[in-house]
Amino acid sequence: MPSGKLKKTSKKLKEDPYLVIKWYWTNYFKKYWPILVIGIFFMSLEGSMLGLLSYSIKSMFDKVFIPSNQSALISVGFIIFLIFFLRSCAGLIQRLIVTWVGQKVEKSLQQKLLEKLINLGLPFYDKTSPGVLIERMRVDTRLITSSAGSIFMTLVKDGIALVSLITVALYVDWKWTVIAFIGAPILVIPIFLLQKWIRKISGENRNIEADLSISLDEIFHGISILKLYSLQTYRLNSFKKLLEKVRKIKLKIEGGVASTPALIDFIAGIGFLGVMIFGGAQIVSGEKSIGDFMAFFTAMALIFEPLRRLSNVAGNFQVMLASADKVHELFMVQSPLPATNGLKYINKKINFLGDINFENVSLIKGNKKILDDITFSIPSGQLVALVGKSGAGKSSILKLITGILIPTRGKIFIDGVDISCIEPNELRSNISIIIQENQLFDETIYENIKIGKLDATKTEILNACDISYVKEFSDNMPKKLYTKVGPRGSNLSGGQRQRVNIARALVRNCPILLLDEPTTALDSKSEELLQKAFKKASLKKTTIYISHKISNIKNANKIVVIDKGKVVEEGIHKNLINNKKLYYDLYNLQQIEGKVN
Ligand SMILES: Nc1ncnc2c1ncn2[C@@H]1O[C@H](COP(=O)(O)OP(=O)(O)OP(=O)(O)O)[C@@H](O)[C@H]1O
Numbered sequence: 001m002p003s004g005k006l007k008k009t010s011k012k013l014k015e016d017p018y019l020v021i022k023w024y025w026t027n028y029f030k031k032y033w034p035i036l037v038i039g040i041f042f043m044s045l046e047g048s049m050l051g052l053l054s055y056s057i058k059s060m061f062d063k064v065f066i067p068s069n070q071s072a073l074i075s076v077g078f079i080i081f082l083i084f085f086l087r088s089c090a091g092l093i094q095r096l097i098v099t100w101v102g103q104k105v106e107k108s109l110q111q112k113l114l115e116k117l118i119n120l121g122l123p124f125y126d127k128t129s130p131g132v133l134i135e136r137m138r139v140d141t142r143l144i145t146s147s148a149g150s151i152f153m154t155l156v157k158d159g160i161a162l163v164s165l166i167t168v169a170l171y172v173d174w175k176w177t178v179i180a181f182i183g184a185p186i187l188v189i190p191i192f193l194l195q196k197w198i199r200k201i202s203g204e205n206r207n208i209e210a211d212l213s214i215s216l217d218e219i220f221h222g223i224s225i226l227k228l229y230s231l232q233t234y235r236l237n238s239f240k241k242l243l244e245k246v247r248k249i250k251l252k253i254e255g256g257v258a259s260t261p262a263l264i265d266f267i268a269g270i271g272f273l274g275v276m277i278f279g280g281a282q283i284v285s286g287e288k289s290i291g292d293f294m295a296f297f298t299a300m301a302l303i304f305e306p307l308r309r310l311s312n313v314a315g316n317f318q319v320m321l322a323s324a325d326k327v328h329e330l331f332m333v334q335s336p337l338p339a340t341n342g343l344k345y346i347n348k349k350i351n352f353l354g355d356i357n358f359e360n361v362s363l364i365k366g367n368k369k370i371l372d373d374i375t376f377s378i379p380s381g382q383l384v385a386l387v388g389k390s391g392a393g394k395s396s397i398l399k400l401i402t403g404i405l406i407p408t409r410g411k412i413f414i415d416g417v418d419i420s421c422i423e424p425n426e427l428r429s430n431i432s433i434i435i436q437e438n439q440l441f442d443e444t445i446y447e448n449i450k451i452g453k454l455d456a457t458k459t460e461i462l463n464a465c466d467i468s469y470v471k472e473f474s475d476n477m478p479k480k481l482y483t484k485v486g487p488r489g490s491n492l493s494g495g496q497r498q499r500v501n502i503a504r505a506l507v508r509n510c511p512i513l514l515l516d517e518p519t520t521a522l523d524s525k526s527e528e529l530l531q532k533a534f535k536k537a538s539l540k541k542t543t544i545y546i547s548h549k550i551s552n553i554k555n556a557n558k559i560v561v562i563d564k565g566k567v568v569e570e571g572i573h574k575n576l577i578n579n580k581k582l583y584y585d586l587y588n589l590q591q592i593e594g595k596v597n
């Protein structure tokens, strides 16, 4: 099973942005290279039009205005119109291309990430909050593609614009150009340090944003508890604190990102001043034409927008990298390891009878022994109850049978087959499980039952509804079986939810039925009804029933008493009572409680 640990390589990649980017390129962007090349063509076209525009200014002054040449006016004007027209068409096409690729990649990133996450084992989910995962799935993947798109566009389009404008400037006068850029080298070190800092705080920002999602997830999932304990103000305040943190950190990021163009503007001002003094004198002396001067200054004025955007690229790249790193980290979480200890999965459909055997099974988590040398057996078709104090290890035993947990030592056999040799999905196709927690999706009652067996016929589902007493309440609902159960089954009562679960287990019709405290927190009338339904559902099935209430399980074929991870007693109710050990104590305690209540 998955350990949920990050691979060593991912740690290495985390430190190397180049490898992370390469990973995204190879897996998600590379296949679109032909269309990206077309995009580059149109970006280059759009960018180069700025150079042409500034150069056409020279002709405008030297050929039209200064010699007062009316006839050239139309042709120069037309050339300028053509430049703008080409620029607008190229701009539209390249933007469409970038958006198209971006959306394709975003979709595939989200799809692949969910595919990856959905197959990770529960230990991973024990450590990672759903809020974080939703944030990574929805926000980070979008940030990656949108930033990648705008960075790509800026690099190509503005890069080409910059080159074409500098070419015009150099062509007009290389000395003026050198003077204009004389201050640029001073910027290298501050910009480098700034980028490092932006990357660091962007990473922090992504973490706090994930905390915000966790907080929202907890608020909306726990809304009833929150109201019952009047925690609205408390939760609102902690949310406000997080929002304030995000606000401050975002301000820092924006400040950081905007600092680079600000630095460039400052250096540009110095350059301009130099050119004005040096170049202006050359114009006055007649050494250079007004057309030269205008073309140069247009080029310089036009350079600053692309240059500002290009200088932002490094900052935006760091912001993108923060998200890219986090999503990549999730992709690198180890996939479920085959728990076969070198053995291969049995490669065939298995239809169990449901004979279950635990042989010296121990389960250790960290340095805690959850189960200690458990050995017991359940013949097929029998009902076995697990009884014990809270935390004794009962639920863990069920998780071992379903393969959600893997024994640290020992083996579990079903019909003599070691379950570690059975592919987990194949194993689970033989098991129905009903637990206390919600197991319903926000679909109709009918669809929730059908989940048990996707190809179940309507007759099968209706039959199951009859046996499990679902019909009894669904008939009174507005759309009967086609009524939506609400988020996490909130439109149904606890007992009704469990009846839907029993109906699901019935259509599933598996040889093994596991029940983990399915009637806890229900009133005695609902419990009674459910007991009847369980009885029908467990007919001819190997059933393991965990119940804190001995009256529910006293007719079981066998009762296994668990204490501190060990089997301490085993037998039928009568014998266990006669033993006068833990079972007897638990029973007596409940008798007294029953009388008191
Ligand atoms: N994911 C986990 N990581 C670490 N320890 C765990 C984990 N899940 C359960 N445990 C520990 O394992 C022990 C047994 O838990 P388990 O849920 O099997 O008890 P239980 O008998 O079902 O209790 P209850 O009657 O309260 O449901 C507990 O002490 C619990 O703290």
Ligand SMILES: [Mg+2]
Residues within 6 Å of the ligand: 394, 395, 396, 516
């Ligand atoms: Mg339990």
